[in-house]
Amino acid sequence: MKPFTYARPADAEDALRRGAAAGARYLGGGTNLVDLMRETIERPGALIDVTGLPGAIEETADGGLLLGAAARNTAVAEHRAVRARYPVLARAIVAGASPQIRNMATVAGNLLQRTRCVYFYDHAGSRCNKRVPGHGCDAIDGFNRESAILGTSPACVATHPSDMCVALAALDAVVHTRSAGGGRTVPLTGLHRLPGDHPEIETVLQPGELVTAVELPPLPLAARSTYRKVRDRASYAFALVSVAAALQVDGGAVRDVRLALGGVATKPWRAWRAEEALRGRPASAESFRAAADAELADARPLPGNGFKIELARRTITAVLGELAGGGA
Amino acid sequence: MPISVNGSAVEPPQDPRVSLLDFLRERLQLHGTKKGCDQGACGACTVLADGERILSCLALAVQYDGHAVTTVEGLAMTGAGEAGVLHPLQQAFIDHDGFQCGYCTPGQICSAVGMAAEARRGVPSHVTADLSAEEIALSRDELRERMSGNLCRCGAHNGIVAAITEVYAAEAVR
Numbered sequence: 001m002k003p004f005t006y007a008r009p010a011d012a013e014d015a016l017r018r019g020a021a022a023g024a025r026y027l028g029g030g031t032n033l034v035d036l037m038r039e040t041i042e043r044p045g046a047l048i049d050v051t052g053l054p055g056a057i058e059e060t061a062d063g064g065l066l067l068g069a070a071a072r073n074t075a076v077a078e079h080r081a082v083r084a085r086y087p088v089l090a091r092a093i094v095a096g097a098s099p100q101i102r103n104m105a106t107v108a109g110n111l112l113q114r115t116r117c118v119y120f121y122d123h124a125g126s127r128c129n130k131r132v133p134g135h136g137c138d139a140i141d142g143f144n145r146e147s148a149i150l151g152t153s154p155a156c157v158a159t160h161p162s163d164m165c166v167a168l169a170a171l172d173a174v175v176h177t178r179s180a181g182g183g184r185t186v187p188l189t190g191l192h193r194l195p196g197d198h199p200e201i202e203t204v205l206q207p208g209e210l211v212t213a214v215e216l217p218p219l220p221l222a223a224r225s226t227y228r229k230v231r232d233r234a235s236y237a238f239a240l241v242s243v244a245a246a247l248q249v250d251g252g253a254v255r256d257v258r259l260a261l262g263g264v265a266t267k268p269w270r271a272w273r274a275e276e277a278l279r280g281r282p283a284s285a286e287s288f289r290a291a292a293d294a295e296l297a298d299a300r301p302l303p304g305n306g307f308k309i310e311l312a313r314r315t316i317t318a319v320l321g322e323l324a325g326g327g328a
Numbered sequence: 329m330p331i332s333v334n335g336s337a338v339e340p341p342q343d344p345r346v347s348l349l350d351f352l353r354e355r356l357q358l359h360g361t362k363k364g365c366d367q368g369a370c371g372a373c374t375v376l377a378d379g380e381r382i383l384s385c386l387a388l389a390v391q392y393d394g395h396a397v398t399t400v401e402g403l404a405m406t407g408a409g410e411a412g413v414l415h416p417l418q419q420a421f422i423d424h425d426g427f428q429c430g431y432c433t434p435g436q437i438c439s440a441v442g443m444a445a446e447a448r449r450g451v452p453s454h455v456t457a458d459l460s461a462e463e464i465a466l467s468r469d470e471l472r473e474r475m476s477g478n479l480c481r482c483g484a485h486n487g488i489v490a491a492i493t494e495v496y497a498a499e500a501v502r
């Protein structure tokens with residue numbers, strides 16, 4: 001590990017001042033960053049430990065929730081209001097990593113975790129455009145069973161690994177940040193960039209910009225929501241396909257729906273097209289399948305991951321069927 | 329502010345690169361906590377920080393300045409006599425053959441102590457059907473899911489589940 005300095009800022013202003021230095025990185029639970037530093041994939045010169053900054057979970061004036069950036073993943077999953085009003089978020093969090101890791105990992109750290117693409121980690125033996133911009137991508141012609149089918153580019157096919165972010169994408173969550181120039185909000189669906197020609201730039205955050213909270217707007221239909229994760233083993237594995245969904249059915253028709261996908265895309269994937277295809281349609285297996293088809297029409301499979309298209313189609317159909325109360 | 333390790337105040341390392349795991353083993357000579365994968369995949373290095381189970385391999389020791397860390401050594405209560413008294417879970421692991429080589433055992437035991445506290449306060453798991461439950465009954469499925477962050481390559485899982493069940497789920501299961 002490359003030497004670095006370590007500081008615990010007293011408040012956000014102190015953190016921003018320290019975070020402005022070249023080579024500085026904010027440190028949450030460390031569950032991803034410390035590992036990447038040990039592998040020398042990340043080489044910050046200064047770590048600014050922001051776990052002492054606000055991590056409370058509070059009600060907002062309009063009936064939503066504000067998750068402090070430093071809230072641990074477990075704290076979010078076990079929060080009474082999250083469990084009751086946003087069950088998809090609690091279920092997504094407990095589908096991820098292990099209990100020990102969820103006790104360490106923070107909300108903001110989860111947002112900014114990096115891909116687990118094996119070529120990103122294999123720094124001694126392969127090419128990766130995220131690790132070395134312009135170097136090339138060995139996943140495209142290599143082991144790509146776990147790679148993305150949506151949002152890919154000729155430069156990168158790495159999936160975003162988070163479960164929590166998939167639920168946040170479905171819930172219209174809003175990320176609050178601060179910079180030296182002041183604060184701003186970014187919709188979760190606009191936080192992560194598609195890889196394009198620059199897969200090394202993963203979010204719209206500027207250097208030194210600090211995530212302070214994630215806001216969940218009031219969303220009554222989320223009371224009927226869930227998360228399903230398909231993976232190679234029963235627990236403690238990244239998703240091959242995951243689905244976060246909330247569904248409101250009225251008189252047999254889909255009145256409103258939220259749908260997002262994990263494990264298949266280069267960013268937490270809000271399924272806008274599927275939602276559009278569903279609103280006002282009968283809440284039937286046929287509609288659910290058609291909506292899945294609409295979302296997956298642009299999927300670009302690689303030799304190793306074509307199975308994800310059918311797996312995603314079936315998982316979307318099954319989850320929506322479960323929420324509709326049928327056996328679809 | 330020092331780190332409290334098993335009740336003793338110790339100064340954190342000067343070098344922030346030192347993981348909590350290496351700090352415990354190499355600096356404090358607390359060899360109970362084991363280094364398995366050193367990348368957060370196996371759970372052998374599990375310790376308790378302020379009562380919550382964490383992976384000491386992914387933790388920098390300096391991050392725990394001002395916090396209380398408990399290792400497997402700290403779970404064994406120092407009894408009245410010369411010999412320490414085992415934690416009930418340690419005794420249960422012995423009684424139920426909850427290990428073979430023993431390498432994952434300290435992590436399993438620390439993890440189970442933290443796990444029991446999580447279940448008591450209603451933290452849901454991937455297999456929890458009712459998210460509104462105030463307290464989680466540790467069925468075999470719940471227990472296995474909640475311990476899935478601790479791998480055992482000897483395959484002593486049946487004994488591990490039996491030991492944890494005896495101590496923490498006696499009234500809830502069966």
